Amino acid sequence: MKYDYYDLIVVGTGFASTFFLKKYLEKNKATKRILVLDRGQFFPHAERLKVKQGEPSDFSHMEEPWEDAIINENKAKRWPFTLGFGGCSNCWWGCTPRFMPSDFKMNTLFGVEKDWPLDYDALDAYYYEAEELMSISGPEDTPFPRKGKYPLPPHTFTAVDKILNQTYGNKYISQPSARASRPTKGRNACFAKSTCDVCPVDAKFTVENSQMRIYENEQIELVFGAQVFSLETAGNQIKKVLYVKDGKDFEITGEVIVLGANPIFNSNILLNAGDTNRFTGKGFGEQLGMQVLIYLNNMKNTGGSTWVNANGYMLYDGEHRKDYAACLIETNNAPYYIRLERGKWLNMASFRMLFEDLPLDENFIKPSANKLIPRVSFTKRSDYTMKGIENMKKKLPGILSCLPVEQLKYLDPFPNEGHIIGGTRMGRSASDSVVDKNMIHHQYRNLFILGAGSFTTFSASNPTLTLSALSLYSADHSF
Amino acid sequence: MKRRRFFILAGLSTGLLILPPALYISAPPLRKFAVRLIYKELNYLKLEPNGVEKYVDDFFNSSINNMLVNLKWKTFYYLRVSPTQSTQVYDLIKYYLLSTDFFIYKTDETRMINYLGLYNPYKSPIPNPYSFQIYPPKKESK
CATH class of the missing domain: 3.50.50.60 (FAD/NAD(P)-binding domain)
Structure with a gap:
């Protein structure tokens, strides 16, 4: 020193x-x-x-x-x-x-x-x-109060995003993102490689x-x-x-x-x-994320940007939060979710559903015998979050009724959200x-x-x- | 940090699933069933033959590749297991398509499908089959 x-x-x-x-x-x-x-x-x-x-x-x-x-x-x-x-x-x-x-x-x-x-x-x-x-790249009209343009224009919508934006307005937007949509300040424009880490x-x-x-x-x-x-x-x-x-x-x-x-x-x-x-x-904790695969009939979900493309707020705010968790829809334009039926390869959308959780005393950090290495004890999700998942499953088919949905497939929650x-x-x-x-x-x-x-x-x-x-x-x- | 199943998939695609050498017992005769599965599932496409075999070799060499896994492919083939019934079959076909120029040419069924190398988002010229790189926004007419 x-x-x-x-x-x-x-x-x-x-x-x-x-x-x-x-x-x-x-x-x-x-x-x-x-x-x-x-x-x-x-x-x-x-x-x-x-x-x-x-x-x-x-x-x-x-x-x-x-x-x-x-x-x-x-x-x-x-x-x-x-x-x-x-x-x-x-x-x-x-x-x-x-x-x-x-x-x-x-x-x-x-x-x-x-x-x-x-x-x-x-x-x-x-x-x-x-x-x-x-x-940040983002749209002008957002569900949270914000005036004016973001520093960079929004990323492009997929075909599904366009319909949902037309249906839900500022409750469905191109995700505000620190992935540059245009070259800026020493950074290149996003190439949609979908390897953002x-x-x-x-x-x-x-x-x-x-x-x-x-x-x-x-x-x-x-x-x-x-x-x-x-x-x-x-x-x-x-x-x-x-x-x-x-x-x-x-x-x-x-x-x-x-x-x-x-x-x-x-x-x-x-x-x-x-x-x-x-x-x-x-x-201690983090939000809970789970994936929903949306199989589309006769509709390609093309034209979007990289992995995380849009956000939906249709399940976020409202009186329901007295009883169960808000859910942010994160639309994933992910390369790995493709279909194999002839002619339907790209007839797929995938949503990552992010649910808030509560700060429970049962989940905590404590020191270990090694002063450098903390012990992480995470034992449960709140009932508030789990009820949010059940509500989402009830409401999502109606929310997506503006799309030609063949079927929805709910995957298991992810083991981590990175938050x-x-x-x-x-x-x-x-x-x-x-x-x-x-x-x-x-x-x-x-x-x-x-x-x-x-x-x-x-x-x-x-x-x-x-x-x-x-x-x-x-x-x-x-x- | 997301965080994601992506890490697992990326590991598969980049050959980062490192296993003890003893598990790398290849069984070339059995790989032919994986090749046959690809042809069967994609019988309506024109697949460049050498590319399919090279892909299957690369796929098995870079992922979990032990005798039991190889034996499964024979079973999959003769039991007519489809991609909807088996994640392994789905992954085999999916990564084949992602490893070719099929999506780059907008899923054109009339073209010969060429293998470009085992799918790796860091190496593929356009790794996201949905993206605006392949389907750019239409310019609004003035």
């Missing part, structure tokens, strides 16, 4: 940390000592692509399998994530719908769980900013290709291979960050500490530090949550805990845009 004391210590380099630092650097004109600790390494996109193409790469050893990083008690449930520089921006699929306003008011509107301590309007300006930074043409926004130049700022010292496992507290302050590098324990002092690791590790760090908040590590949420929920006080609306710990007032771990409720929408906007909001309101 250059110094033995830093003004700001940030853990992780994924979306949460990067967007927080973006705003922090804008707001602070004075020179600061900023330390960023990343447990992984820089594994460039070009090298990731080589691995995907089956070519040798000198970087391939840098990929740390997620299975080795946690103790997963429920093997049927999976929690894939990517470690190292840029975090999950290296493996996300670039789906960036905003949350609906109702997602922030689940208690007021539906009597379910708690309201968030901030609402959609409070986050609105930061949504725009995040969308601009990621050069590592985009072959680098069309998807990542921290690496973002051109935000955060980690090139001369105030920032970025240290790789440094895994933070705990914090040293003194009263209601965090004094030191404890980490392991090259197999040895180290500690470093900071004035303000920011945890921007994924929700599993943020919780583990807090629990290892002795955080006694009763919600820390609790209410890890909870463990450090946001609320009004320590009696109902871990952090406040600025994502500052209720007790340790110099500690920020960023990311989807802070979500009060899960929503049915993809979390990345919202967690990025929250990071901008937090830094803007705190410095």
Whole structure:
């Protein structure tokens, strides 16, 4: 380390940390000592692509399998994530719908769980900013309040999308996406390769290709291979960050500490530090996804873009959320769902149905005997979610009556959704949550805990845009 | 990070399902039944013969390829198991079509179907048979 004391210590380099630092650097004109600790390494996109193409790469050893990083008690449930520089921006699929306003008011509107301590309007300006930074492609008319055009035009509709959009208007839209529909800011246009985790043409926004130049700022010292496992507290302050590098324990002092690791590790760090908040590590989970195959009669579903092409909100909002979960339809233009009957090869649509879940105490993170490896205990889905599935099965045939449907085939729920949420929920006080609306710990007032771990409720929408906007909001309101 | 069945499928298509060498016992005579299944299911298409055999070799060499699996193909053929009855048969035919130029030429049944190499979305020229790359949006008339 250059110094033995830093003004700001940030853990992780994924979306949460990067967007927080973006705003922090804008707001602070004075020179600061900023330390960023990343447990992984820089594994460039070009090298990731080589691995995907089956070519040798000198970087391939840098990929740390997620299975080795946690103790997963429920093997049927999976929690894939990517470690190292840029975090999950290296493996996300670039789906960036905003949350609906109702997602922030689940208690007021539906009597379910708690309201968030901030609402959609409070986050609105930061949504725009995040969308601009990621050069989001999207339509003008959306089901959530939004004015004007997205930075890039929407992706093209399939034949099925066109009919559903004509039928349902802004409840069925081209998905707002961080997969560029046109060349932009160092990124190519999406080629519809349908391999978005590592985009072959680098069309998807990542921290690496973002051109935000955060980690090139001369105030920032970025240290790789440094895994933070705990914090040293003194009263209601965090004094030191404890980490392991090259197999040895180290500690470093900071004035303000920011945890921007994924929700599993943020919780583990807090629990290892002795955080006694009763919600820390609790209410962990993610949305539930399941696929529906739609067999079409005499209709090709062609002309769309890459894998995730559109979003349907016909099962999202409404009085039903008092009783069962919202469902976001994610239309998948996936190459693998084809038919083999003569002349019907492309007479198929496939929907991924995303259901919100609730932050249950039965699902939690806890430390293990190894301070670096958290234990993930996920035991159940909420009845609220399961009822949502049953409702979807009842309603979907009617919703699709505008299409020439031959049959619907429901596949089993996926073992993972890639949307890890909870463990450090946001609320009004320590009696109902871990952090406040600025994502500052209720007790340790110099500690920020960023990311989807802070979500009060899960929503049915993809979390990345919202967690990025929250990071901008937090830094803007705190410095 | 999605997250997805895609990872499993990509593993199949890119040969990343690495198994112990002992499991790579090939049984060439049995592969002919997989070839016959393809011809039977796609009897209305003109399949380039060498391409079908090469595909079956590539398919078996890059995926789970043990004696028991190979024996199944003989059973599938003689019991007339269809793609709707067996995921394995469905995958064999599906990946054959995705590995050819059939979709790139808009499912034209009159053309000879050529094998391009085992389907790999990172290597295929146009890996998504539904996409606007094959079916571009129509320009609106002025």
